[in-house]
Amino acid sequence: MSGKPVLHHRIPAQRYADAFTLRPVERPPEGPGIQLYYDEDGMALAHGDGRRLFRLRLDRIKTRASQSLLLARACGAGKCPSVADLYAGWGTDGLSLALKGCAVTLVERSPLVWALLDDLVARHALPATVVSGEAGSWCLGQRKGVDVAYLDPMFPPRRKHALPDQSMQLLRELAEPDGLGLAERLEQARAAARQRVVVKRRIHDPAVGRPAWQLRGGRIRFDVYRA
Ligand SMILES: C[S@@+](CC[C@H](N)C(=O)[O-])C[C@H]1O[C@@H](n2cnc3c(N)ncnc32)[C@H](O)[C@@H]1O
Structure with a gap:
């Protein structure tokens, strides 16, 4: 069996x-x-x-791409860098960057999540590569192989808050906890990236180490580290 x-x-x-x-x-x-x-x-x-x-919907990702200015600035998307999205999930962030001209690699560990993402990218011929695998192992093979590494780890659920939407509920059920601390993951990402590592955080979460700069939105923040 x-x-x-x-x-x-x-x-x-x-x-x-x-x-x-x-x-x-x-x-x-x-x-x-x-x-x-x-x-x-x-x-x-x-x-x-x-x-x-x-199912994943391309129209939702396109809408999100038009709204994700902060993520685009944090990753320097204007210069069309190569970006590794090491926690790809449903690909909303990573594909937003791909639709802005970045050469994006999406790395996802959950096989079921990967399958939906892979099918979406293949079906619509989106400009991205989808990798089924674990972020740390993928980084080991890179050695400064991409310009930017992007990390969007799962935030812990918050008590007394409305349930997240269906896509996030499913992602929470399918995604096992990472198992590696964010500081260690950041170092792995640094070893893979030539220019910068971008980490998405909740607005009031403490930063890991010392980011070079931060971009703040209403509820989230992007911490940017030199690679
Ligand atoms: C918060 S979600 C990312 C959401 C994503 N930014 C989006 O726009 O949909 C985190 C994802 O990282 C994946 N993940 C967790 N640990 C991982 C690892 N070590 N390697 C690769 N993927 C991992 C989870 O399965 C989950 O899909």
Whole structure:
């Protein structure tokens, strides 16, 4: 029995044969938990009561790209650098940078999250490379191979706050805690980047070490470190 996660597919899924155990189906899988499902509309997560389908949407990312001026400034996107987004998640930040002309590599550890992101990028021929893997291992192979490394670690959930939207709830369920402290991750990112490392933080979170400069938004902040 393979330890690979299962991909339920209605259409051929050979592209994903190395990463998943392929299971042909006619309709979205029933059953508990979050399951991966692939059909004519792309990769999806079947989840919750009634097996709702969650899919990534390019229009949302495009809207976000037009709003993400602070992230673009923090990464120096005007000069179209190469950027490694080491905690890619749903790709909203990384693809915003790609749509602004940066050469972006998206690194994501969760296989299910990676599958949705990979399908979105392939389906729309977006200008980004999607890597299924762990940030530290990827950085080891780089040695100053990119201009900018970007880190958006999962913020701890806050008590007494409204539930995050569905995409963040699913990401929280799928993403295991990183397991490495942010200071150590920052050093790995520095070893991979030639120019700078950008870390997204909640506005009142303490900085890790001493950033060269900070850009502040309403609720979040970007700490920028020289590489
Ligand atoms: C807060 S989310 C990133 C959200 C992303 N910036 C976006 O715009 O959607 C953090 C992501 O990092 C991933 N992650 C956590 N530890 C990782 C690691 N060591 N290597 C690669 N990815 C990791 C999680 O699976 C999760 O998808």
